[in-house]
């Protein structure tokens with residue numbers, strides 16, 4: 001799927017705004033992308049390293065003040081009508097069928113001291129919903145940037161990312177980490193970001209894949225993070241951390257590590273058999289080894305060793321599949337088909353899991369063969385028809401000028 005030119009998206013959005021709110025006078029446009037995570041899954045909330053890249057698939061918002069002190073009116077190209085909430089009663093927005101992410105972000109901006117007044121906003125998104133490509137983060141971050149700029153907030157990208165994460169945690173009930181919002185706010189075209197989720201230190205790494213491309217394969221089984229096992233996994237790793245600290249203390253260490261990803265693979269080896277619950281033990285093994293794989297993956301990618309990078313992707317998939325149990329029938333079927341394709345150097349699930357997409361590194365001249373080969377096998381196994389996107393990386397959140 002080729003992303004449409006930004007001019008077309010702006011034009012569509014402008015028309016949609018006019019149809020709902022009368023005119024387009026004084027409109028400003030902002031965009032924030034979805035992301036693909038290359039490796040480092042389910043460890044952002046354990047203080048780990050992650051390696052995402054922003055996509056060209058994004059959410060655009062057209063916005064302007066509406067002259068009221070506190071009325072927010074929201075619309076989108078794909079939904080009918082207008083959703084309204086009052087800034088003085090933001091809690092009421094929880095009952096909206098759409099607009100929760102925006103309300104949560106507005107609440108966070110107010111908490112940061114920004115004097116948010118009434119505004120009208122219309123959204124257009126090309127990030128497939130529920131596909132593990134961070135459509136929700138792209139809504140949060142585009143809203144955060146747009147509303148903050150409109151009302152003189154002048155937040156930087158990291159502050160916007162953190163506000164988006166808090167909105168999702170406290171208003172939308174998903175206890176997510178910082179990876180998605182960070183990638184959406186801070187992404188850079190043709191680069192992936194290696195992000196230390198403990199310190200928020202980050203580095204851009206050129207995404208040079210030679211004669212290979214990234215293909216996202218969408219299982220078209222939607223994941224629903226809130227309803228899924230995501231929050232359960234968070235509880236399990238919190239228990240895992242307590243266990244590791246307990247074991248560490250029993251060895252005479254007075255100041256145990258504060259996050260799971262601070263444990264080395266050697267410490268893991270030493271302590272893990274004393275973790276009492278086998279499920280918790282599996283989760284901890286995934287987290288600690290995944291963190292080590294990210295370090296290695298960044299190193300080999302920078303050295304241009306694509307085969308080794310692909311091999312780490314495969315190992316990461318097996319870890320999240322068998323130890324973290326965050327894949328499911330559809331993702332497994334997609335992965336199993338991809339890794340038997342000659343020309344695919346690496347594949348894994350990406351994002352929260354339990355549905356959504358796999359990320360695949362495929363020879364550029366074999367893209368059509370890959371889609372045919374994997375698509376046929378995936379449909380035979382699951383009955384679902386998949387979608388494939390040749391992935392282009394893009395920039396993080398920004399204002400669009402026309």
Ligand code: GLA
Nearest residue numbers: 041042176177178179351352
């Ligand atoms: C979702 C969350 C992220 C991260 C991933 C798994 O996308 O929003 O914070 O935990 O799952 O890596």
